[in-house]
Amino acid sequence: MTTDRPRTGPSEDSLESSLARVLQAGTYVSIALIAVGSILLLAGGISPLAGGPAFQPGNLIADVLAARPAGFLWLGIVVMMATPSLRVIGALIGFWRRGERTMVGVAALVLAVVGAGVVIGLLTG
Amino acid sequence: MLAGGVAAGAFGSILGLGGGVLIVPLLTLVFGLPLREAVAISLVCVIVTSSASAGVYLQRRQANLRLGMILELFTAAGAIVGGAIAFLIDERLLAVLFAGLLVYVAATMLRGIRMPATASATDDETPPVPAGDAVAAAGPAEPATNLDYDRRRMPAAALGSVGAGIASALLGIGGGTIKVPLMHLVLGVPLRVATATSNLMIGITASASGIVYLVRGGIDAYVAGPTAIGVFVGASLGSRYGHRIGQRALRVLFVVVLLYTAIEMLRRSAVAA
Numbered sequence: 001m002t003t004d005r006p007r008t009g010p011s012e013d014s015l016e017s018s019l020a021r022v023l024q025a026g027t028y029v030s031i032a033l034i035a036v037g038s039i040l041l042l043a044g045g046i047s048p049l050a051g052g053p054a055f056q057p058g059n060l061i062a063d064v065l066a067a068r069p070a071g072f073l074w075l076g077i078v079v080m081m082a083t084p085s086l087r088v089i090g091a092l093i094g095f096w097r098r099g100e101r102t103m104v105g106v107a108a109l110v111l112a113v114v115g116a117g118v119v120i121g122l123l124t125g
Numbered sequence: 126m127l128a129g130g131v132a133a134g135a136f137g138s139i140l141g142l143g144g145g146v147l148i149v150p151l152l153t154l155v156f157g158l159p160l161r162e163a164v165a166i167s168l169v170c171v172i173v174t175s176s177a178s179a180g181v182y183l184q185r186r187q188a189n190l191r192l193g194m195i196l197e198l199f200t201a202a203g204a205i206v207g208g209a210i211a212f213l214i215d216e217r218l219l220a221v222l223f224a225g226l227l228v229y230v231a232a233t234m235l236r237g238i239r240m241p242a243t244a245s246a247t248d249d250e251t252p253p254v255p256a257g258d259a260v261a262a263a264g265p266a267e268p269a270t271n272l273d274y275d276r277r278r279m280p281a282a283a284l285g286s287v288g289a290g291i292a293s294a295l296l297g298i299g300g301g302t303i304k305v306p307l308m309h310l311v312l313g314v315p316l317r318v319a320t321a322t323s324n325l326m327i328g329i330t331a332s333a334s335g336i337v338y339l340v341r342g343g344i345d346a347y348v349a350g351p352t353a354i355g356v357f358v359g360a361s362l363g364s365r366y367g368h369r370i371g372q373r374a375l376r377v378l379f380v381v382v383l384l385y386t387a388i389e390m391l392r393r394s395a396v397a398a
Contacts, residue, residue: 117333
């Protein structure tokens, strides 16, 4: 599956280090956003079991700007869910630069499957 | 809820269990959440722990990036199927499946207690190690990407990966319980590399089904947020200080807790029927 010979692009070490940084940055950003949301939840005296508002992508920015807990919590969850896909996008770019066409195809298919999840969720929701 | 998340994260980290095995019972039995909602929140927590630890494994070059990406194509496909059918299955059946998982994990832990020198091939995803520790602990290691595996058995591994994805989406687990033995026993990947590679795959697997739950309104942000923070903090503490705690007694205690939890889930499922 990995018979393409890389000619240029990042070294294996550099590629994996870059992907590690993407994962770690995504984790810390999402945890920071969720922590802010949780603190706002606590400060507002809202019980986590009170039932949070539904996910409304259109309200995300407005909720964050208004310092509503749901805005930060949802944004953190979205960043968290997107982080593994960002790692795959990073890998796709890295493999492309290294000339590993088979792995570029694998990465593209992984992203297509994740995208299909969104479509299936919308269609069956 | 935060404290429960910290406890689940810390004990999961110390015992080498994935978050889902502990978070789902915590949310259903202690906080009274519906099982499907607990599964969705568990998937969010699994992504946190997986992303943090996969970053560390990649930095240490212990994960086989290419093998992981090929197999995660199949786990993600399975996870989407699982995420879709999770809304069609009766929660009582889900509870029975989860109880079965708990008994399996308890049996695996029991075997680990009897054979402490042998690493268990069924340990779930290893929890996160703080990035600073990772760099310090990295040391020289043979890059896992260069390791070969039995490519002729890839179709079997791909099929098993689809199953791991379905199980992950239905039960809110990372699926390392299936993926690690699959890579180790079927493809001949060294256990350590299989564990690291499984961790890498868990993020995409859990996010593929997590997106289905998110879009369908199956996630409660008010519960998911504090629980995820708790799990992250607990897993970080567990990986840092866990070695100071006696493993054997803790494992025996957890076997009892897991079996009790399995019985309780079955009992509630029977009462609901």
